[in-house]
Amino acid sequence: MTVRGGGIFGLACAWEMCRRGAKIRLIEREKLGAGASGGLVGALAPHVPELWNPKKAFQFESLVMAEKFWADVAATSGEDPGYLRSGRLQPILDDAALERARARGTEAETLWQGKARWSVVRSETFGDWAPHSPTGWLIHDTLSARLHPRNAAKALAAGISALGGEIVFGDGDDEGAVRWATGHWGLADLSADLGKTVGVPIKGQAALLQLDRPHAPQYLADSVHAIPHMDGTVAIGSTTEREFTEPDTTDSQIDAVVERARAACPALATAPVIGTWAGLRPRARSRAPMLGYWPKRPGHFVANGGFKIGFGMAPKVSQVVADLILDGRDAIPHGLRVEDNL
Numbered sequence: 315m316t317v318r319g320g321g322i323f324g325l326a327c328a329w330e331m332c333r334r335g336a337k338i339r340l341i342e343r344e345k346l347g348a349g350a351s352g353g354l355v356g357a358l359a360p361h362v363p364e365l366w367n368p369k370k371a372f373q374f375e376s377l378v379m380a381e382k383f384w385a386d387v388a389a390t391s392g393e394d395p396g397y398l399r400s401g402r403l404q405p406i407l408d409d410a411a412l413e414r415a416r417a418r419g420t421e422a423e424t425l426w427q428g429k430a431r432w433s434v435v436r437s438e439t440f441g442d443w444a445p446h447s448p449t450g451w452l453i454h455d456t457l458s459a460r461l462h463p464r465n466a467a468k469a470l471a472a473g474i475s476a477l478g479g480e481i482v483f484g485d486g487d488d489e490g491a492v493r494w495a496t497g498h499w500g501l502a503d504l505s506a507d508l509g510k511t512v513g514v515p516i517k518g519q520a521a522l523l524q525l526d527r528p529h530a531p532q533y534l535a536d537s538v539h540a541i542p543h544m545d546g547t548v549a550i551g552s553t554t555e556r557e558f559t560e561p562d563t564t565d566s567q568i569d570a571v572v573e574r575a576r577a578a579c580p581a582l583a584t585a586p587v588i589g590t591w592a593g594l595r596p597r598a599r600s601r602a603p604m605l606g607y608w609p610k611r612p613g614h615f616v617a618n619g620g621f622k623i624g625f626g627m628a629p630k631v632s633q634v635v636a637d638l639i640l641d642g643r644d645a646i647p648h649g650l651r652v653e654d655n656l
């Protein structure tokens with residue numbers, strides 16, 4: 315069986331199928347993480363716990379599964395994917411938002427089934443890491459986690475090899491059923507094949523700051539994510555650009571994002587920028603992951619549309635894709651299917 319694409323979706327699906335005993339060849343045209351998965355950010359964070367729908371339920375299950383998924387990858391590969399369920403902080407801007415946050419905390423007790431909490435806490439609990447909050451209150455959720463994107467790819471690849479899978483670079487030959495996990499290139503291929511646009515690339519830029527807070531929760535403030543990693547860095551993301559001419563270069567837009575991250579949190583004020591990165595997110599028409607059969611191409615499957623949450627969705631995506639390809643069991647929910655984009 316062939317998996318095409320060495321990004322997070324291709325690697326996670328190849329890993330899961332190897333784990334279930336399948337013989338897998340992963341073909342990556344360029345290098346692991348050549349697409350959106352080669353970035354810096356790595357936030358695994360939930361949507362708000364209200365107005366529940368199949369996409370939120372799928373994401374919740376994926377985030378809950380992630381801890382064991384990444385522990386298994388680390389144990390098999392001997393590599394550290396940089397996973398930690400370190401939680402997330404969000405400022406509460408006014409009294410109405412405070413009331414809403416408390417109501418969502420109550421909703422989370424049921425929707426998150428006691429597996430994680432969404433609570434309202436005083437800012438001072440988190441010292442100089444607390445993002446500025448006009449009310450003095452923060453939302454603290456314990457479902458969010460972080461992952462080091464490049465280390466995660468390395469760990470999955472080593473895990474696949476340890477389980478007997480083959481990883482080929484360049485133009486390898488397909489063997490058996492083909493699963494296309496080829497990011498925004500795959501969306502373009504599928505659109506061309508079907509004669510309609512099923513998705514588009516959305517550019518994002520991110521930055522890496524030097525600051526050693528490996529166990530601190532990530533924060534989301536002023537629409538900017540700050541993600542402390544295990545290696546003495548904090549990733550800052552991201553821009554969202556529908557129009558662009560240079561897909562993989564950064565510009566002054568990322569400087570503005572870094573400024574907003576610094577303004578939100580005293581601890582980041584003087585942390586130096588040590589790297590920047592840009593890439594293209596694969597956004598399906600539905601804005602949700604896009605999974606299932608490639609229409610009118612028997613033996614071909616699609617796993618795409620990770621958009622802004624591909625890392626968080628990867629464990630559950632790999633599970634339902636393996637169920638479909640190996641066992642013929644279709645557990646892909648409505649809203650996350652290829653046909654939802656046609």
Ligand SMILES: Cc1cc2nc3c(=O)[nH]c(=O)nc-3n(C[C@H](O)[C@H](O)[C@H](O)COP(=O)(O)OP(=O)(O)OC[C@H]3O[C@@H](n4cnc5c(N)ncnc54)[C@H](O)[C@@H]3O)c2cc1C
Pocket residue numbers: 318319320321322323324341342343344345346347348349350351352353355356357358495496497498499500517518519520551552553592593594595596617618619620621622623624625626627
């Ligand atoms: C700035 C930025 C910040 C982000 N932050 C987060 C975040 O914090 N949390 C999160 O969950 N997500 C985040 N994302 C989104 C996440 O990166 C994507 O959802 C995810 O990486 C998509 O993975 P993929 O495997 O589908 O595609 P890609 O990573 O793009 O991988 C596709 C791979 O397929 C290969 N390929 C293409 N065509 C072929 C072919 N014909 N044969 C073989 N190989 C081929 C490419 O070389 C590439 O390696 C972010 C994205 C960006 C740009």
